[in-house]
Amino acid sequence: MSAVRRMLTTLVVLAGFTAAAQTQGPAGSPQPRPPVDPQVRTLRVEGTGEVKAQPDEAFIDVAVETSAQNAKAAGEENAKRMEKVLAALTGAGIAKRDLQTRNYNVYPEYTPAPPQGGEPKLKGYRVSNLVSVHVTDLSKVGSLLDKALAAGANRVDSVRFGLSRQDAVQGEALRQAVARARKSAEVLAASLNVKLGAVLDASTVTEAPRLYPATFAMTWRSREPRPPRPSSRRSRRCRRR
DSSP states (O other), X not given: OHHHHHOEEEEXXXXXXXXXXXXXXXXXXXXXXXXXXXXXXXXXXXXXXXXXXXOOEXXXXXEEEEEESSHHHHHHHHHHHHHHHHHHHHHTTOOGGGEEEEEEEEEEEEOOOOTTOOOOOEEEEEEEEEEEXXXXXXXXXXXXXXXXXXXXXXXXXXXXXXXXXXXHHHHXXXXXXXXXXXXXXXXXXXXXXXXXXXXXXXXXXXXXXXXETTTTEEEEEEEOOOOOOSOSSSSOOOOOO
């Protein structure tokens, strides 16, 4: 599937830290070191790391729905059709461990309410059986959907793409973000003629991945809670006190 090959997963990590800043004088002249209040004499910086990678796995959710006058008949027909669907998928190379039943539901079905009033009447039951298929060869996604539908599946709920190595990609993005944040702190310290102290705070928060159908790109955004800032503008400010 060409659409799958065009997909890129973007993992974005926003990392920041607060570091103590100490005034430094000309080289060779000793300076008194007054007590440092970390709530005042600090530099707050943040950095962004971005790593792009091809998704290497997919999850297909397919279902079989059947209806009959009673729940038993609907369930038996559903089981027969789902057995054929599973046989088609395993015959296409999907291991049984990669097939998982996610939902099995039985619903009563009623006739429409009479126009002149009255209660709707029970006309039968509907059984829904949904199976999730884990696919590690993305080139087979399209053909697996075709085989499942041809074997008796009559509903496709979703096709989700992801990364099995997400931790490694996230780690690389985090390293980039921290390096950029540290570089910003060093530039600020040099411009303000202060010396960086120890890192006082650092943290990250990761959001859920998002899929963009138009470009088939998935984005993981990871942000850390920011310390209070003077304003909500995008420009960054550093206040020396």
